[in-house]
Amino acid sequence: MKKLMLMLVSAAALTAHSAMAKDTLTISVYSFAQDAYKKALYDPFEEICDCELVIETGNSVERMAKIEANAADPVIDMAVISSHDALSLAQKGLIAPLDISKLSNHAKLYPAAQDPIGNNMAVGYTFYASSIVYRDDLVKIKSWGDLLGKDLAGQVSLPNITGTQGPLTLMMLDKALNGGSGDFSSVIAKIGEDADDIVTFYSRSSELAQLMNQEEVIAAPLGRFAWSRFKNSPLSFAWAEPEEGQAGGMNVMIMTKGNGNEELAYKLMDYWLSTEVQTRIAEALIDSPANKDVVVSDEVADNLTYGADLINSLNILSPAEIIANRDAWVEQWNAEVIK
Incomplete structure (x- = not known):
């Protein structure tokens, strides 16, 4: 009888544990x-899916290295x-093609x-312009040059060559x-x-924001997605519209190959889109x-x-091209810039 009772208690505990356990999706x-993402995306999705999101952050190099390792x-x-980082992972066979039928x-x-990199290996979720953020009370910016x-x-900072903004800055400086x-x-x-005249080669937008709010830097290339770090500052920051135009790019969603959690990943992707x-x-x-169905106020825009006109005007x-030339750029950068 005691053995039977222990078996029943164990079975009940196992059932309760199973009922309480939630599916977990780990995203980088x-x-x-x-x-802000937690409020706008993560928390609402967890409520809908009755699952748990594990959020991992870092710069592009760190996160790609973890996927590969x-x-x-x-x-x-x-x-x-x-x-371009998605294409690099795809060429190494580290990500899976997406079943578009599961993305309503x-x-x-x-x-x-x-289909930004071909073969449905990724799907775009945001566009971004890249220009120069600067102190308009101290300097005027007319050109990337x-x-x-x-x-x-x-008084200037430039992005590190290995970051997302690095190749875009090279493109626009080449144009200028x-x-x-x-x-x-x-x-x-x-x-x-001119390396001695560059305050730093930054790797994260948070690092740049700190330097600029401490008034160590007054101008630097930046992706529009990080503009919110500056627009509410008590200092007078502006977004440049250089004569060569703005650079642009796209961030995408990918799924790692053979992760075993594909269905939940598709649900988050579709919700996000x-x-x-x-x-x-x-x-x-x-x-x-x-x-393209998103409509926002002029103030938000x-x-x-935002919008087809701006997206189509970007220098992409x-x-x-980035993948084909990146190794040569990094080699020259390390030899002549980092020294």
Whole structure:
């Protein structure tokens, strides 16, 4: 009788534990605006799915390295990264093609976001413009070339070559200095010559925000997605509209290969791409929408990369071009800039 009672108690405990246990989805994301994302995306999704999201953050290099190091037994189910980093992972066989039929909101995306790297290996969830954030009470910015001009010497920060903004900055400096030759070697050489006049080569937008709010830096290239760190500052920051235009890019969603948690990942992807969620994220000034059905006020739109006209005007560096040239850029950067 005692054995029977113990078996019944154990079975009841196991049943209770199973009932309480929730499915868990581990996602790798950029570190910015995580409190806002929790309110706009993570918490509402957890309520709907009755699941738990485990959020991992870091810069692009760190997060890609973790995906690659755990390829045999993925610890990340889904990630949001730049389109060129997604292509790099796809070429290494580390991510899975997406079954678009499981994304009911896929057709609502701008065409460029529907299959951004080919073979349905990723789906775009946000566009971003990149320009120069600067102290308009101290300096005027007319060109990307101003970043390497004498007026900003000792007061400018540039992105590290390995970050998302690195190649975009090289492209726009090449356009300003060389008319858009497509060969970035002379730009890297010029940055190397002026390296002592660069305060730092930043890796995270949070790092840049701290430097600029401490008034150590007065101008730097920045993705629009990080503009919220500056727009509410007591200091007078402005978003430049250089004569060469703005650079642009897209962040995408990917799924790691063989993670075993695909169905829950599809549910989060589809929820994230919905008009409701993309509107909520846009209105909170977290990210710009890739869903073309999103409608926001002029005031909100002014803080985002919003609408077909702006998206089509951006200077885009193709993911394939970045992948093909990145090793050479990094090698020259390390030799001539980092020294």
